Amino acid sequence: MRAPRVAIVGxxxxxxxxxxxxxxxxxLVDMIERLPTPFGLVRSGVAPDHPKIKAITAAFEKIxxxxxxxxxxxxxxxxxxxxxxxxxxxxxxxxxxxASADAPLGIDGEELPGSLGAGxxxxxxxxxxxxxxxxxxxxxxxxxxxGNGNVALDVARLLLSPPERLAAxxxxxxxxxxxxxxxxxxxxxxxxxxxxxxxxxxxxLRELSRLEGIAVRVAPEDLELDPACQIExxxxxxxxxxxxxxxxxxxxxxxxxxxxxxxxxxxxxxxAALLGRGAVEGIRIARTVLEGxxxxxxxxxxxxxxxxxxxxxxxxxxxxxxxxxxxxxxARSGRVxxxxxxxxxxxxxxxxxxxxxxxxxxxxxxxxTNRPCGQETARAVIADLAGRPVRSDPGFRLxxxxxxxxxxxxxxxxWRRIDACERALGAEAGKPRQKLVDPAALLAAARGRAxxxxxx
Amino acid sequence: xxxxxxxxxxxxxxxxxxxxxPAGCFHADERMVYIDPATCIECRACIPVCPVQAIYDEEDLxxxxxxxxxxxxxxxxxxxxxxxxxxxxxxxAA
Ligand SMILES: Cc1cc2nc3c(=O)[nH]c(=O)nc-3n(C[C@H](O)[C@H](O)[C@H](O)COP(=O)(O)OP(=O)(O)OC[C@H]3O[C@@H](n4cnc5c(N)ncnc54)[C@H](O)[C@@H]3O)c2cc1C
Ligand SMILES: NC(=O)c1ccc[n+]([C@@H]2O[C@H](COP(=O)([O-])OP(=O)(O)OC[C@H]3O[C@@H](n4cnc5c(N)ncnc54)[C@H](OP(=O)(O)O)[C@@H]3O)[C@@H](O)[C@H]2O)c1
Numbered sequence: 001m002r003a004p005r006v007a008i009v010g011x012x013x014x015x016x017x018x019x020x021x022x023x024x025x026x027x028l029v030d031m032i033e034r035l036p037t038p039f040g041l042v043r044s045g046v047a048p049d050h051p052k053i054k055a056i057t058a059a060f061e062k063i064x065x066x067x068x069x070x071x072x073x074x075x076x077x078x079x080x081x082x083x084x085x086x087x088x089x090x091x092x093x094x095x096x097x098x099a100s101a102d103a104p105l106g107i108d109g110e111e112l113p114g115s116l117g118a119g120x121x122x123x124x125x126x127x128x129x130x131x132x133x134x135x136x137x138x139x140x141x142x143x144x145x146x147g148n149g150n151v152a153l154d155v156a157r158l159l160l161s162p163p164e165r166l167a168a169x170x171x172x173x174x175x176x177x178x179x180x181x182x183x184x185x186x187x188x189x190x191x192x193x194x195x196x197x198x199x200x201x202x203x204x205l206r207e208l209s210r211l212e213g214i215a216v217r218v219a220p221e222d223l224e225l226d227p228a229c230q231i232e233x234x235x236x237x238x239x240x241x242x243x244x245x246x247x248x249x250x251x252x253x254x255x256x257x258x259x260x261x262x263x264x265x266x267x268x269x270x271x272a273a274l275l276g277r278g279a280v281e282g283i284r285i286a287r288t289v290l291e292g293x294x295x296x297x298x299x300x301x302x303x304x305x306x307x308x309x310x311x312x313x314x315x316x317x318x319x320x321x322x323x324x325x326x327x328x329x330x331a332r333s334g335r336v337x338x339x340x341x342x343x344x345x346x347x348x349x350x351x352x353x354x355x356x357x358x359x360x361x362x363x364x365x366x367x368x369t370n371r372p373c374g375q376e377t378a379r380a381v382i383a384d385l386a387g388r389p390v391r392s393d394p395g396f397r398l399x400x401x402x403x404x405x406x407x408x409x410x411x412x413x414x415w416r417r418i419d420a421c422e423r424a425l426g427a428e429a430g431k432p433r434q435k436l437v438d439p440a441a442l443l444a445a446a447r448g449r450a451x452x453x454x455x456x
Numbered sequence: 457x458x459x460x461x462x463x464x465x466x467x468x469x470x471x472x473x474x475x476x477x478p479a480g481c482f483h484a485d486e487r488m489v490y491i492d493p494a495t496c497i498e499c500r501a502c503i504p505v506c507p508v509q510a511i512y513d514e515e516d517l518x519x520x521x522x523x524x525x526x527x528x529x530x531x532x533x534x535x536x537x538x539x540x541x542x543x544x545x546x547x548x549a550a
Pocket of ligand 1: 012014077
């Protein structure tokens with residue numbers, strides 16, 4: 001029997017884990033990615049000073065090399081191809097587009113220059129072409145990061161790192177230069193709930209607390225727990241919260257040492273407004289009180305506020321999947337409604353359309369979380385294909401369709417050339433790679449043209 | 457800092473960890489699993505999913521279990537990799 005063909009849109013972790021499972025079942029996979037480069041947030045999200053995590057790309061490269069898989073980079077679904085046409089051309093369509101849009105806070109002043117979403121800021125320092133040239137005001141001593149997740153800690157750590165800490169990483173060259181000239185010396189991190197509800201993991205907090213030249217500070221009163229928080233902390237599955245709390249208490253108890261770079265952690269503190277005329281000059285912070293039962297506590301403002309002067313506010317409060325024409329979305333949760341990976345509309349399954357990763361579950365979970373997620377979706381595809389005749393036209397080639405539309409795509413070999421070019425540029429600069437951030441430079445490198453090297 | 461599987465896995469081997477490992481760094485014998493530090497990316501996805509809390513960050517490893525760092529590093533490379541969940545060894549396990 002002829003092998004069924006499935007298209008996967010996106011090339012982040014969830015796309016690769018779904019592809020791996022489909023390939024094992026003998027399905028042919030076309031992977032379509034809007035950037036010339038694969039790996040999604042592993043390339044453009046994971047912090048440059050965490051090279052060990054980035055090493056997961058070695059596992060993805062193996063999947064990328066499989067004979068049953070074809071990579072089509074620089075092809076955007078919704079612009080170059082549409083969802084309905086792909087659903088017709090393939091035996092199944094798996095959406096794995098992530099959740100790249102920064103969720104807004106909905107407060108006054110949010111639109112001022114100097115107010116940035118974490119997705120944009122992180123994309124900028126990681127060389128995501130969409131965010132090259134981002135205006136990041138780093139002239140004021142103080143910056144504020146809103147949110148209490150691991151992304152917020154990444155942002156705070158990058159803002160406070162002395163330049164030499166980042167010199168041998170794959171940080172984007174323009175961001176490295178801007179951060180080296182940065183006057184930011186003090187970052188305030190705001191958690192709207194308490195220390196027990198912080199969603200960053202203890203390993204990331206510990207890393208920050210040990211960095212040379214950076215002092216982490218927290219006021220002891222911010223660590224006081226009411227009875228419901230104490231119960232939450234003692235719950236059997238609260239291992240991470242207990243580790244975090246222990247670390248925070250050690251930080252609060254340590255004798256204050258003078259440090260050139262400081263991170264202040266605030267709990268029960270939520271932004272009420274960004275202040276400034278023409279640009280962010282400060283932030284109004286509202287104190288909150290926690291309500292509700294253990295493990296379901298929510299924060300409400302008490303009415304008490306205080307202001308902090310600052311030149312930059314980065315909100316790291318979650319992401320949303322941008323709407324994709326032809327795909328049902330839920331604006332509130334920012335993900336695509338689905339049943340075990342089968343896309344649903346008003347509760348009914350849309351045959352042939354599937355979703356995985358952050359687009360399916362919402363913007364949480366580490367790289368590993370996407371493995372069972374991608375497998376679940378792939379198994380739904382495989383189950384639906386079983387016993388049905390293969391529908392896709394055996395003569396259909398995506399290459400030909402794209403060529404007809406004059407869309408220059410980057411295939412596996414093109415990515416290899418980009419990769420080799422970036423590594424070579426990096427070797428000259430003593431870095432694992434020097435990312436190309438201009439789409440024209442990426443495309444030139446994919447074609448093996450030397451001028452790529454001239455315009456990083 | 458390595459991530460290590462310890463005594464509590466022995467005779468249990470639920471392998472919830474294997475399902476979430478993005479790097480395929482778990483190896484198994486007939487009693488338990490081990491992490492190969494050469495392929496582990498230290499993402500810690502496995503630590504919270506272990507039903508018997510057998511997996512530790514070396515940082516948090518109680519002194520009595522410190523020998524397991526060496527055991528994981530030496531055993532794992534000698535054993536076959538496991539990429540799929542295995543039936544647990546303990547009767548009544550999930
Ligand atoms: C800043 C940050 C740091 C992180 N750090 C870590 C970490 O250190 N360790 C860890 O384990 N996890 C980390 N994570 C979490 C991890 O990155 C995610 O769990 C994972 O990347 C989600 O995978 P995904 O496949 O759903 O989406 P993504 O990785 O976002 O991949 C989506 C892909 O789809 C492509 N795409 C989008 N729209 C289209 C379209 N219309 N057409 C074609 N292609 C499209 C995108 O370009 C992208 O390549 C981090 C996340 C963030 C935001
Ligand atoms: N090193 C790593 O392993 C690493 C690094 C980066 C990211 N990741 C993973 O990637 C995923 C995404 O990370 P993330 O940090 O974006 O998500 P997250 O952990 O969900 O954190 C989002 C934070 O934003 C807060 N928040 C949301 N809306 C808010 C509002 N309106 N006002 C104030 N605060 C608000 C949340 O507080 P509440 O809890 O009160 O809602 C929470 O603290 C996570 O699973 C994370 O672990 C891992």
